[in-house]
């Protein structure tokens with residue numbers, strides 16, 4: 207049997223870092239939402255317990271280092287599954303971008319194999335398992351729009367944002383999430399208004415969502431990579447309604463309501479940056 211599954215990227219509308227914990231992770235409070243930019247994954251049942259991963263992307267590993275591979279191995283181990291799978295991964299989401307590409311692939315494999323191997327696990331059970339793979343995986347299992355607390359694995363669903371265009375631009379630099387968190391200093395942090403953003407989502411207030419976009423990690427990544435600040439400036443100049451770096455970066459996204467302005471930002475940024483995408487906001491949760 208063979209199934210296809212989509213693995214959407216996420217953006218952080220609000221990302222606050224509260225403090226460093228005893229276990230080395232940081233306590234966060236953030237709002238994530240999915241966008242209409244997805245990897246495509248084909249899962250084929252194998253009779254042996256072998257896990258095989260195929261991907262054409264040169265920066266994406268084909269073995270146990272791949273988060274999608276790890277998701278399959280974790281399900282096999284945890285539930286004593288005596289079946290295997292071929293995972294064919296078609297990457298669309300830029301890699302090491304702050305868009306949770308690997309985490310979303312892992313989450314999609316958890317959801318897909320739940321069906322293919324007939325495991326009958328609930329989304330919360332899959333999300334809990336996913337937290338063993340990475341902090342963003344629990345959110346990606348649920349998808350949609352959510353408040354994420356703890357180290358990112360405690361998920362409270364929220365209403366999707368009003369529909370709009372999202373223009374994404376990824377500078378060529380690679381960013382290590384661990385390095386960015388490693389430079390976090392609580393005394394130098396500007397805390398975004400996460401509660402205000404929750405309220406704006408409930409009220410479907412697009413202007414307030416734009417006004418409250420904020421990311422406590424942005425100044426750290428900007429200091430390491432000045433390109434991020436340059437892209438933000440360009441996006442503002444071309445008429446974005448609001449602009450923010452996603453996650454630990456380096457991808458910057460612009461929210462924009464009018465299609466003509468979206469085109470202007472896209473065309474303007476393409477001369478400046480290799481990887482530019484225009485997509486729709488998504489924010490609708492997975493049902494299984």
Ligand SMILES: C[C@](O)(CO)[C@H](O)COP(=O)(O)OP(=O)(O)OC[C@H]1O[C@@H](n2ccc(N)nc2=O)[C@H](O)[C@@H]1O
Nearest residue numbers: 230231232234340341342343357358383384387453454
């Ligand atoms: C920046 C975000 O993408 C925002 O959504 C996430 O907080 C990061 O999620 P992620 O990439 O799934 O992160 P993980 O793979 O769990 O952790 C990578 C590294 O980031 C740091 N890390 C991550 C999450 C967190 N709450 N505190 C941390 O300090 C740790 O050094 C960890 O070793």
Ligand SMILES: Nc1ncnc2c1ncn2[C@@H]1O[C@H](COP(=O)(O)OP(=O)(O)OP(=O)(O)O)[C@@H](O)[C@H]1O
Nearest residue numbers: 272273301302303304305306307308309311342453
């Ligand atoms: N399925 C995968 N897709 C992409 N990268 C993967 C995958 N599995 C493992 N990796 C490795 O993980 C690294 C980070 O990739 P990824 O695209 O997940 O980063 P990210 O979007 O910054 O994640 P996040 O936003 O969760 O911090 C890559 O350099 C790659 O080597």
